[in-house]
Amino acid sequence: xxxxxxxxxxxxxxxxPTKPKVYGRDQERNLIISKLVGEESGRQNLxxxxxxxxxxxxxxxLANVVFNDSxxxxxxxxxxxxxxxxxxxxAKIIHKLLESLTGNDHEHIKGLKELQSILGSAVKSKRVLxxxxxxxxxxxxxxxxxxxxPLLSNDVMGNKILVTTRKPSVAKLIGAADQINxxxxxxxxxxxxxxxxxxxxxxxxxERKLLKISKDIVVQLKGNPLAAKxxxxxxIKKINVDFWEKVRDASEWKQQEDDYDIMxxxxxxxxxxxxxLQQCFSYCAxxxxxxxxxxxxxxxxxxxxGLICSADMHKRLEDxxxxxxxxxxxxxxxQKEFEFMSLHISCMILFMIWHRRFHLTRASx
Ligand SMILES: Nc1ncnc2c1ncn2[C@@H]1O[C@H](COP(=O)(O)OP(=O)(O)O)[C@@H](O)[C@H]1O
Ligand SMILES: [Mg+2]
Numbered sequence: 001x002x003x004x005x006x007x008x009x010x011x012x013x014x015x016x017p018t019k020p021k022v023y024g025r026d027q028e029r030n031l032i033i034s035k036l037v038g039e040e041s042g043r044q045n046l047x048x049x050x051x052x053x054x055x056x057x058x059x060x061x062l063a064n065v066v067f068n069d070s071x072x073x074x075x076x077x078x079x080x081x082x083x084x085x086x087x088x089x090x091a092k093i094i095h096k097l098l099e100s101l102t103g104n105d106h107e108h109i110k111g112l113k114e115l116q117s118i119l120g121s122a123v124k125s126k127r128v129l130x131x132x133x134x135x136x137x138x139x140x141x142x143x144x145x146x147x148x149x150p151l152l153s154n155d156v157m158g159n160k161i162l163v164t165t166r167k168p169s170v171a172k173l174i175g176a177a178d179q180i181n182x183x184x185x186x187x188x189x190x191x192x193x194x195x196x197x198x199x200x201x202x203x204x205x206x207e208r209k210l211l212k213i214s215k216d217i218v219v220q221l222k223g224n225p226l227a228a229k230x231x232x233x234x235x236i237k238k239i240n241v242d243f244w245e246k247v248r249d250a251s252e253w254k255q256q257e258d259d260y261d262i263m264x265x266x267x268x269x270x271x272x273x274x275x276x277l278q279q280c281f282s283y284c285a286x287x288x289x290x291x292x293x294x295x296x297x298x299x300x301x302x303x304x305x306g307l308i309c310s311a312d313m314h315k316r317l318e319d320x321x322x323x324x325x326x327x328x329x330x331x332x333x334x335q336k337e338f339e340f341m342s343l344h345i346s347c348m349i350l351f352m353i354w355h356r357r358f359h360l361t362r363a364s365x
Contacts, residue, residue, distance in 0.1 A: 021196070023225075024189030025062050028180055032066050032162070035178050036129065037075040042158035046151055050171035051164045053182030054260045056226025059164035062182065063131050066162070076160075077126035081133065088137035090147040094119050097130075112146060120150035128159045138169040184223020184260075193225055194218050197232020199239070213244045220253050220265065227265035233332050234269045247272075273331060279307050280324050281333050293334070295325050 028051075035041060035049055051059045066072055073079060080100065082093055094115045099105035101122040109115055128151060137143065151159055163174060171179050185193065196202040198214060205211075217235075221227040235244055252264040252271070270278065280302050284293065299321030302308050308321045328334040 021202075022058075022061055022065055023193045024185045025058065025065065028062055028182065029065050029069070032062070032180060033069055033071055036066070036160050036162070037071055041160070045154065045157055046148070046159040046161070047178075048161045048163065048174050048176045049178045049180070050174065050176035051162070051180045051182055052168055052171055053166065054224070054262075055166060056224050056262055057182050057184060057260075058225050059166075059182055060133055061225070063133060063162055063164050067129075067131055072129065075127070075158075076129040077156075078123060078128045079131075080128065081131045084132050084135045084137075086136045088135065088140070088143055090143045091115060093132075093147055094150070098122060116146070116150045120153045123151065123154055125156055126154070127156045128154065130159075130161045132161060132163045135163050135165045135170050135174075136167065138167055138173045141173055144174055185225060186223070190221070190223045190225075190228065191218060194221070194228045194232060197229050198235040200236060207241075209241050210239070210244060213241070213248050216248050217244075220256070222259060222262065224260070224262045224265075227262035230269045230332050231265050233330075234272050237272075269332070273333070274327075276307075277324060277327055277331065277333075280321075281328055283307060295322070299325060 032049065032051070041047070051062060053059050067079060067081060078101070080097060082096060084093070091110075091112055094112075095105045095107060098115070098119055101119075106115065106118060109118070130151070148161075151161070161174075163170065163176065165171060168179075184190065192202040194214065194217075195204045199206070199210075217231060218228075221231060231247065235247060238244075247268060250264075250268050250271070252267045254264075255267075256264050270281075273281065283302065283305060284298070287293070299308075299318055302321050302324070303317045308317050308324065310317055310320055325334065
């Protein structure tokens, strides 16, 4: 039984079976799978693994590859995926887990003890893999323990929790026995990913000048897949030497704060976004951090704010807004969220992480 759950907001993820090609990561994938299903794995009732790494480095992607691996799905009776993000609400997670396991979220039950007991019964005698994606909570241990209690009471050995996080302090709090520190992709894999993003062909062998510029740009991207995809999407829109040189020589690269900083790449992508899309995207910053955006609602707000105009009387503003929305998805500024169970598609803001810094940068004289 595979269930995917979404608890909240930004760059929300799910265990979606149809994903673009994943480059490299074989070693990490095999390591995690062996920890989940290997002989050793069944010695404890419940153990926790953590994938730790910077934003965009590929933690969710790796967890997803593992989650969808047949060795893993055959080993566990129940596989659950929960997108956690900043607010770790153990009761909400339990409600969501119950909904997926029993078809009833038991919303009327507010008492944590009762919820824990129902969840304990629902997972009883079944080996469980729970993926908690993008966890940030690193101080309130009691919340973590409350989520764990029903899983710990399971009478089957070898239950696992796989957590992805940017913060080593999270791995510490949850007592992760195994920690996988994820770095950028290796050079060869990264080069393939870049060519796929910028040329639409990982085997591109065409114009030498473009390839030479690409090599210079790739150095700045630090092996980070999100950065490669973002800049690649920009470059592929205008495949010509002049434009690519402009991107390569952009002043933003100089603002790199450390070896893992991908902000310049994201800022350059934003800089070349058409102005009307920049405005619509920037407007999203007025919402609280981690607000989840619904397409229709967002388009209506853009219209109310006067961000969408039409020179064509026969074209509805809603339709134009909808096109802007799709354009932002295509540029990678909004990311589609697939809900595994229903395949309902909505969208949310991708780059709120860099939004704040971007605004700070722009605000300074
Ligand atoms: N190994 C990879 N091969 C191809 N694309 C990748 C790889 N790792 C990550 N990506 C892409 O990079 C982007 C960011 O990856 P993600 O897993 O969301 O990063 P993180 O969870 O570390 O923030 C996504 O668009 C994802 O598809
Ligand atoms: Mg992630």
